[in-house]
Amino acid sequence: MELTDTDRANIERARKVGAGLGLVLNPDTARTLKVATLLARNFAEFGKYYCPCKQSHPLDPAKDVVCPCPTLKDELAKDGHCFCRLYYTPEAAARAQSEPGCCGR
Numbered sequence: 001m002e003l004t005d006t007d008r009a010n011i012e013r014a015r016k017v018g019a020g021l022g023l024v025l026n027p028d029t030a031r032t033l034k035v036a037t038l039l040a041r042n043f044a045e046f047g048k049y050y051c052p053c054k055q056s057h058p059l060d061p062a063k064d065v066v067c068p069c070p071t072l073k074d075e076l077a078k079d080g081h082c083f084c085r086l087y088y089t090p091e092a093a094a095r096a097q098s099e100p101g102c103c104g105r
């Protein structure tokens with residue numbers, strides 16, 4: 001997959017946020033890129049990293065959640081990853097990576 005400088009910057013920002021929480025990014029780069037891009041788009045348009053997977057359409061700043069969302073810990077405990085499948089526990093990421101069909105294979 002060919003990444004632009006903007007793509008790389010958006011992914012790197014997400015990687016740093018995740019690292020600060022002890023999390024890693026989804027090993028499926030296409031999914032990571034999609035969510036990171038939509039987060040950056042929300043930031044550019046609305047001034048905050050509103051979650052693209054949970055937002056209202058149109059976005060409602062009074063109600064929509066900002067990433068990392070308040071339910072992230074619960075989602076990690078249940079699934080090993082967040083609702084958007086952007087952030088994974090290291091263990092869940094290793095499992096996902098070894099699954100057939102992961103990561104464009």
Ligand code: SF4
Pocket residue numbers: 035050051052053054065066067068069072082083084085086087
């Ligand atoms: S589900 Fe939560 S942690 Fe995952 S991208 Fe959305 S706001 Fe961020």
